[in-house]
Structure formats: structure tokens, C-alpha cells
Amino acid sequence: GGLLAGLLGGYLARWVRIPSIVGYMVAGILVHQIAKRLGWNEPIKSTVASLNIVTDVALGLSLFMISRVFESRRLRATWQSLGRMSLTEIAMTSMTTALGCSIAAKFVFGVNLGFSLMIGLLLGFVAVATAPAATHLVLNEYEAKGPTTDHLLGMTGLNNLASVVGFNVVLIVFAWLSLPQGPAMTGGAHWINLLLISIGSLTLGLLLGALLSKLHAWLTLAETVIIFFTTFLALSVTTYLLRKSLGLEINPLVAVIGMGAAFSNLATNPQRFEETI
Numbered sequence: 001g002g003l004l005a006g007l008l009g010g011y012l013a014r015w016v017r018i019p020s021i022v023g024y025m026v027a028g029i030l031v032h033q034i035a036k037r038l039g040w041n042e043p044i045k046s047t048v049a050s051l052n053i054v055t056d057v058a059l060g061l062s063l064f065m066i067s068r069v070f071e072s073r074r075l076r077a078t079w080q081s082l083g084r085m086s087l088t089e090i091a092m093t094s095m096t097t098a099l100g101c102s103i104a105a106k107f108v109f110g111v112n113l114g115f116s117l118m119i120g121l122l123l124g125f126v127a128v129a130t131a132p133a134a135t136h137l138v139l140n141e142y143e144a145k146g147p148t149t150d151h152l153l154g155m156t157g158l159n160n161l162a163s164v165v166g167f168n169v170v171l172i173v174f175a176w177l178s179l180p181q182g183p184a185m186t187g188g189a190h191w192i193n194l195l196l197i198s199i200g201s202l203t204l205g206l207l208l209g210a211l212l213s214k215l216h217a218w219l220t221l222a223e224t225v226i227i228f229f230t231t232f233l234a235l236s237v238t239t240y241l242l243r244k245s246l247g248l249e250i251n252p253l254v255a256v257i258g259m260g261a262a263f264s265n266l267a268t269n270p271q272r273f274e275e276t277i
Contacts, residue, residue, distance in 0.1 A: 005031050019138045053236070060232045060256045061277060062132035063160065067260025068274060069153040078150050085151060086158045090128050094166065098124030118174045125166035130159040157257055164251050165198045193249045201251045205258025208235075212259065213267035221276055228277070232256065 005027040013023025035044050069075075075082075102120030105111040111119065135156050139149055172190040208231055216224045235252040242248045264270050 002028070002031050020141055021134050021137050053233075056236055056252070057229070057232060058133050059253060062136045063157065063253055063256045064228075064260040064263075065136055065274060065277065066132050066153045066157050067257050068264040068270070069150050069157065070261035071264040071270075074150055075154075078147065078154060082151055082154045082158075086155045086162075089155060090159060090162045093128050094121075094124035094162075096124075097127040114174075118170065121170040122167060125163050125170060128159050128166065129163035130156045132156055132160060161202075161254060161257060164254055165194075168194055168197050168249075193247075197249050197251045197254065201254035202258040204250065205255035205260075206262045208255065209259035209262025210266055213263050213270075216263075216267050216270075216273055221272065224273060225276055228273075231259075 006024045009023030009025075009027030010020035011023070013020050013026075032044075035041060069078075098120040100120075101123045102116045105116035105119045106113060135152065138144075139152070172194050176190050212224070212228060212231065215227055219227070232252070235250075235255055239250050239252050242250060263273075267273065
């Protein structure tokens with residue numbers, strides 16, 4: 001029912017000449033409200049939770065496609081202005097949100113100063129994240145191309161990198177500051193996780209992208225697609241196992257950004273694979 005409502009919402013949105021994603025969202029809100037009134041909330045929640053892997057794959061696909069903007073030819077044309085725009089946007093969004101949320105936490109909810117600062121900074125970096133699936137869907141629907149589109153895609157990728165890394169920096173710094181044993185005894189694991197989440201995940205993605213580009217040259221398109229999905233699912237499983245067994249963190253979405261960037265630069269005719277995806 002939810003899927004049918006989404007399709008109908010998308011069709012109606014296109015009919016009134018607005019992006020399909022708006023129709024999907026409105027349909028989702030309506031279905032949620034109807035289910036709530038009929039008392040179906042719990043079964044729907046459990047079904048949605050079981051489909052988390054679909055969400056993860058969709059995000060991974062979107063970020064992989066968006067990462068094509070980091071292809072060297074495009075990057076040379078946009079890097080100077082893209083870096084300036086992205087830095088300004090990230091700084092303004094995170095600082096404005098952090099300030100507003102810190103003030104609200106302190107003076108509206110009565111939270112102590114240290115904790116209100118942490119809440120504000122965490123929410124500031126959450127606010128930086130840009131929905132890759134929605135962005136890619138709208139641009140794809142309208143077949144948008146050109147420097148504005150390249151800047152938008154580049155900023156989406158950089159925003160999500162900054163959001164993941166910034167959020168974890170804040171979390172780790174505040175955890176480290178609040179540890180009674182001091183940084184010398186227990187701080188190391190936090191910084192190792194920060195390196196794994198940022199540089200480690202990106203490096204892993206670059207290596208996987210380079211490997212995928214080689215396989216793309218040797219294998220059929222169908223085989224490359226299967227390997228791509230297998231690699232992404234393996235990343236998700238590895239993330240879970242490292243967290244459970246060793247307490248270490250990697251971020252599969254950061255890895256996928258690196259994977260897409262490496263593939264776009266190293267693969268022969270990457271457009272053929274991207275069109276299939």
C-alpha cells in the first residue's frame with residue numbers, strides 16, 4: 001500500500017510539474033497518519049526496521065553516483081569555487097545551528113553549559129548533511145547538467161563527508177574530556193576510531209574503487225554490477241563485525257564516496273556502468 005501510494009504521489013507531482021520526490025514524501029506522510037489512526041504503527045515500524053538494508057543500499061548508490069563529480073576533469077573546472085562555496089556553506093550552517101541549539105538547550109531546557117555546547121555542535125554537524133538520494137533523484141528527473149549541477153553534486157558529497165567526520169570529532173572530543181582516567185589511558189581508542197571513520201574509510205573506498213575499475217575492464221557489465229552490490233553489502237557487514245568484536249568504527253558511506261571518486265577517475269568508460277546503476 002505504501003509503495004502504491006508513493007507511485008501515485010509521484011505521478012500526481014509530475015502532473016502538477018513539481019519534482020516526484022515531493023509526491024513521494026506527501027504520500028508517505030499521509031500513509032503514516034492513516035496507519036497511526038488505524039493502530040498499525042507497531043507492525044509498520046517493525047517492517048521498516050527490517051528494510052534498513054534497502055535504505056543503506058539506496059544511500060550508497062546515490063553517493064556513488066554523486067561522487068562522479070570528483071572526476072579530475074570536472075574537479076579542475078570547479079574546485080576553486082566549489083571549495084570556497086562548500087566551506088562557507090558548511091561553516092555557516094553548522095555554526096548557526098550549533099549556536100541556536102546550544103542557546104535553546106541552556107536557557108529553554110536548563111541543560112548545563114558543557115552538555116548544551118555538545119548538543120549544539122552535534123546538531124550543527126547533523127544540519128550540514130544533504131540528502132544524496134533526493135538530490136540525485138531531482139537532478140536525474142530533470143536531466144540537469146552543467147556547472148551549477150556539478151557544484152551542487154560536489155557540495156552534496158563534501159557536506160556528507162564533513163557531517164560524518166565533524167559529528168564524530170565532536171563526540172570523541174567530549175567523550176575524551178569527560179573521561180576520569182584521563183587521555184593517556186583511554187583516549188587512544190577514540191582517536192583511532194576517528195582516523196578509521198575519516199581517513200581510513202576514505203582510503204578503503206579509494207582502494208575498492210581502483211579494484212572495481214580494473215574488474216570493470218575485465219568482466220561483463222552484469223558481473224561488475226553484482227560485484228559492486230556484493231562489495232557494498234560486505235562493507236556494511238564488516239562495519240557491524242568491527243564494531244561488535246573490536247569496538248572499531250568505519251563508515252561505509254564515506255568509503256562509497258571514495259569508491260565512486262576512484263572509479264570515475266580510473267575506469268574505462270565509467271558512464272556505461274553508471275547508466276546501468
